[in-house]
Amino acid sequence: MVFTQSPFGDIFGVVLLTVPLYNLIGFKPASLCSRRCRKNFPLGVPTLNPYVPPYSPSPPVDLILMLGFVGAWLAVGFSFRRQPAKVPLASEEYCTGLAVPFVWLCAAIAVVFLTGMIFLDWLGIESGFWAIWQLLWILSVTAVFWVLPFLGVSIAFWGYAGRLTAGYTSRTIRLCNACLLALLLDAGLYFASALSMASGSNAS
Numbered sequence: 001m002v003f004t005q006s007p008f009g010d011i012f013g014v015v016l017l018t019v020p021l022y023n024l025i026g027f028k029p030a031s032l033c034s035r036r037c038r039k040n041f042p043l044g045v046p047t048l049n050p051y052v053p054p055y056s057p058s059p060p061v062d063l064i065l066m067l068g069f070v071g072a073w074l075a076v077g078f079s080f081r082r083q084p085a086k087v088p089l090a091s092e093e094y095c096t097g098l099a100v101p102f103v104w105l106c107a108a109i110a111v112v113f114l115t116g117m118i119f120l121d122w123l124g125i126e127s128g129f130w131a132i133w134q135l136l137w138i139l140s141v142t143a144v145f146w147v148l149p150f151l152g153v154s155i156a157f158w159g160y161a162g163r164l165t166a167g168y169t170s171r172t173i174r175l176c177n178a179c180l181l182a183l184l185l186d187a188g189l190y191f192a193s194a195l196s197m198a199s200g201s202n203a204s
Contacts, residue, residue: 048194050145054138057146069139070105070147077101092168095158099175102155106148106182109140110189117193144186152183 047055057063081097116137119125159176162168 048191048198050141050190055141055145057142062142063146066139066142066147070143070151073105074098074101074151077104089162089166089168091166092162092172095155095162095168096172096175099155099159099172099179102148102152103175103178103182105143106179106186109144109186110182112136112140113186113189113193117189117196121193121197140186141190144183144190148183148186152179155179 057066077100078094078097081093081100112133116130116133120130120133156176156179159168159172163173
């Protein structure tokens with residue numbers, strides 16, 4: 001299958017056309033050979049370059065949608081921040097209120113990458129669930145390489161600048177460091193899982 005201009009439209013089409021409803025709840029073990037496992041990836045083995053289709057948000061509406069998803073996640077996480085704030089400054093409270101859901105979003109993305117690498121590639125478990133998972137995969141890659149770097153660096157810069165100018169607490173700095181480390185971890189997991197799938201496909 002060849003990708004069209006919008007990766008989101010392609011993957012939703014795959015989900016609607018190739019996933020039988022009964023298969024969504026059924027898992028069956030496959031051999032450890034990655035040939036059969038590869039059939040669960042409807043659009044083929046993932047590319048190592050996260051800045052080409054299907055990950056490049058084209059048309060721009062895809063990038064707007066991705067920004068909306070991430071923004072909604074951060075907004076919901078911010079609304080559930082601990083009250084009252086444990087920081088003396090309102091600006092520091094906003095910084096930490098965004099840093100915490102950012103780290104949790106990176107953790108959720110790491111789970112997506114690890115799930116595919118372990119259960120799809122290494123164990124070769126077959127299920128229609130993988131078509132749904134591939135949608136999460138592409139959303140995650142788009143977020144990690146197109147949206148989250150700007151947000152993560154912005155939050156970290158906010159915290160570091162606040163430390164120098166307003167005396168932000170060390171807890172805020174640790175959260176800013178965690179944002180950058182979590183983002184780097186997600187990028188590393190992406191390349192590790194993509195390399196694993198690509199090498200397994202070539203070997204088979």
